[in-house]
Amino acid sequence: MSINKPKAVAGIKIPDSAIAGQATELLLEHGTEFLYNHSLRTFVFASLGAVNKKVQYDPELLYVSSVFHDLGLTPHYSSPDKGFEIDGANAARDFLQSHGLPHQALQLVWDAIALHTIPGVAPYKEAEVALLNYAVALDVVGRGYQDLSAQHREDIVKQFPRTGFKQQIIPTFFEGFKHKPGTTYGTINADICAFMIPDYQRGNFCDAILASPWSE
Template sequence: MRIADIPVPETVAARGALTLAREYHSPALTAHALRSWLWAEAFARVDGITGVDHELLYVSAVLHDIGTVTEFDNHTISYEHAGGHVGVALTAGAGWAFERRQRVLDVIVRHNWPSVDPERDAEGYLLETATALDISGARPDALPEEFVVEVLTAHPRGALAAEFGACVVDQAARKPETAARRLVDGGVVQKLAANPLERL
């Protein structure tokens, strides 16, 4: 498996998502988003997940943390809900039908669930699994090592551990009823630092 085996969707929505990520995210957060997409596509192959909407998965992965940035942070709802609504707005402009726009919201929100049933939501399962690897170090040996090294070389982790850890702690303090509080209570800061991907 190589990065070249995973085509970037050449669509208005996909290009728009990447543009937003690059304009609003830090370099570390953009790299995290792109790694999450690549991990998700790789897990689809490893776990035998079929029928994936690849454009939906790409848009959701690239925008899944955009609700953490100042311009899209919402003081009343979780960062994953805020980011999901950015995805809804973007895909409305790209002409997506209502039901498919709502799927972007679902997938982004579910990336912060403890687990997602792949039978219920293939894209949600893949993004949750991918972000669990990139943030918490879950299933570090599930993907081919050569592919993991290639992805990390193309999209380095940089200051992700410190930056995202501080971000989630801030979200949890301001919005203690959201998933950010559960992540912090579950040791996400420590998991970020101990993630084996940090040592590759």
């Protein structure tokens, strides 16, 4: 795996605490170069968003959230019956708990990861939760692209290359939950199942209402 480990990118310092370092090692051990670059871009985008919006945040907790946010897609952390976001959130919570962090920090990181694919909720939560959602959307669909200077975009992509991101991200997501497509119900990942699975039938809330065991 050929990766870059800069101390800072686009004016944003990459956390180098023991917790941050161990989180990075887990990403490198269980993830891929593709996920590493996406996760590090996400952290830098999120941090720049905080600077631009003058938002106070905890860099270490935001970094751990960024590093773990897609680890639920990997075989090591994937469960047979939970959404990949929940798997990643649970893994991050267990990791931080092993370092003795307080409950509030554990819950904050759990929420950031678990809610990062629910754009109607995450932006209204705590700073780290909202920032992670903002940064993931920026990297994946380009939301807020114009908020970044051309120089910052160039600096970030130079350190953490996109390497055919548009072509790779959909199958990468799908590979992580193709064995449990029903877990994508209620998130943007249901769109990926519909895109990748011929004749895929999504879960439908109206059908659930009409099939309720209540008589009326």
